[in-house]
Amino acid sequence: MEREFNLKQLEKELNNPFSQFFFVYFTNKLAGYLKVNMGDAQSEEMGGDLLKVERIYVKEKFQKFGLGKVLLNKAFEIALENNKKKIWLGVWEKIRMKLVL
Template sequence: MTSITIKKCSMEDLQILQEISIETFRDTFKDQNSPENMKAYLDKAYTLNKLEMELLHTSSQFFFIYSNAELAGYLKVNIDDAQSEEMDDASLEIERIYVRRKFQKQGIGKFLMNKAIEIAIELNKKTIWLGVWEKNQNAIAFYSKNGFVKTGAHAFHMGDEEQVDYILTKTL
C-alpha cells in the first residue's frame, strides 16, 4: 500500500525545491518549447534567490508530497498580494501543482488539489483559481475533472515567446 505524506516547506528545503521545480517544469514543457526559451525561463524562474523570496512571502505556502517517503511533487498556493493576477480577497491561487513524471497518474495531483482546497476553506476563501498553458491538455483535463472552468486568459512569457495561459476557476 502506498503511504502519502504532505509536509509544509521551509527554508531548509530551498535546494530541493529548486531541483524539483526545474525537473518537473523541464519534463512537462521541454518537448513543446525551444531549448533556448526553456533555458531562459528556468534561469529566471527558479533561481535560489527567487525561490527564497517566494518561500519567505507570508502570503505564499509550499508543500512537498511524498509517496512511500520519496519526494513525488509539490504545491504552491498564494493569497492576497502574492497572487500572480489581481484577484479579490476571497480568492486563493494554485500557482503550482508539479508532480514528478514517475508519480503521474497515481493520484498525487488530486492529493495536492485537496490540500489547496483545504487551505482555501480554512482561510474562508470562496474561489480557487490557477493559470494553465493552453497547450497543456493533460493538466486542463485534470482541472476540468476537478470542477474548474475557464474564466479568462493571460500572457505567460517563455523566454522570448509570449504564450497563453487559461485562467481556470472553481467556486467552493
C-alpha cells in the same frame, strides 16, 4: 524558467507569508509539490476571496497514483480554512517541463 526558478526568486517566494508550499511523498520519495498564493503573493489583482494555485507538479514516475488529487485537495482545504470562495489555477501556456526534484 531562469526567471521563475532561480535561487533569489525562490528565496523571495519562500519568505512571503502569503505563499505556502506543500510537498507530497510516495514510498518515502519526494514525488511533487504544490504552491498556493493569497493576498500580496498574487501576481495579479484577483480579489480577496481567491486562492491561487500557482504551481502543482507531480514527477512523471509518480503520476497515476492520485497524488495530484491529494495536492489539489490540500488547496481546497486551505481555501476553506481561509474563507476563500474561488480557486484559480495558474498555467504556463507555452512551456512544458518535467519536474526534477
